[in-house]
Amino acid sequence: MDQVIDEVNQFLVPLTGTKITKSMINSYVKQGLVERPEKKRYSKQHLAEILVVSLMKPILSLDTIKKAIKIAVKMDPVNIAYDQFIRAFNEELGKTQTHQLKAVDYQHMAIRSLLYKLLVEDLVNQNL
Template sequence: MAEFDQYHRWEAQIRQIQLPHWSELPKFDLYMDQVVAFVNDAIGQLGVELITPAMINNYVKHQVIIAPVKKKYQTMQLADLLLIGLLKPLFSTETIRHGIDQVTAGDFPKQAYDNFIDVLNEALKNLGQGQPETPAKTLNDKLMQVAADTIVNRIQSEQLLRMIEKPIKPIKQVK
């Protein structure tokens, strides 16, 4: 029972997390170490894998994000890195980039980003509550909703596994 109480406390902590909207992203260009610190501060509280400079360089090299200008990253790149950091454990970078491109094809990047953050923040807030989400009105909305649910389900399942994990004794082979 103590484990279940501990899980409920974890749920309550996750429900308090609010990922940053576009207006809360830095309005000035950042160097790599600042980008890493900002992104990891935002997504790290969810327990997802932290982003590294090597990962960012790889995303630039493979054109998953736009290359920095004079080694400085702008708001658009920060938004992309936040989304990649959240979605990378679940999807390939190609799928993530394609999804971002599809969603932003019908909406401005700022609005598309904020819409996704709203959906994800709502999913986090409702974790374990069983409250219905705001229904999707378009396929883009549905895509964002499914992606947000996938992120939350992954975070939740990993936490549950960590909490119930017991040492496994090797099975002895009988000859």
């Protein structure tokens, strides 16, 4: 478990400033967001699941994340679905401008975030 936490936090902390904890991972497993480890051993898939949940948690409810993951893995094998998420995440991160922003830029980003959040929640609920 300590290795899982260290590995996930290596990517999570620089992006979000937050750390994953043992109790958070246990909660994700208990709620069905992350598959149960076999004999307390975590795989690459577990790491990917924990990372995706941790990245999306500040924006979406755990219920919405669970539904979205279910939709994604219904459309593609798990490894492909997670690879697509990471590619999309990195692509959007590369497009994000953070220098010389004006107040109106922050406003647009906040509004866009809200609209995308509402849209994702609506689409996820329509697909299940």
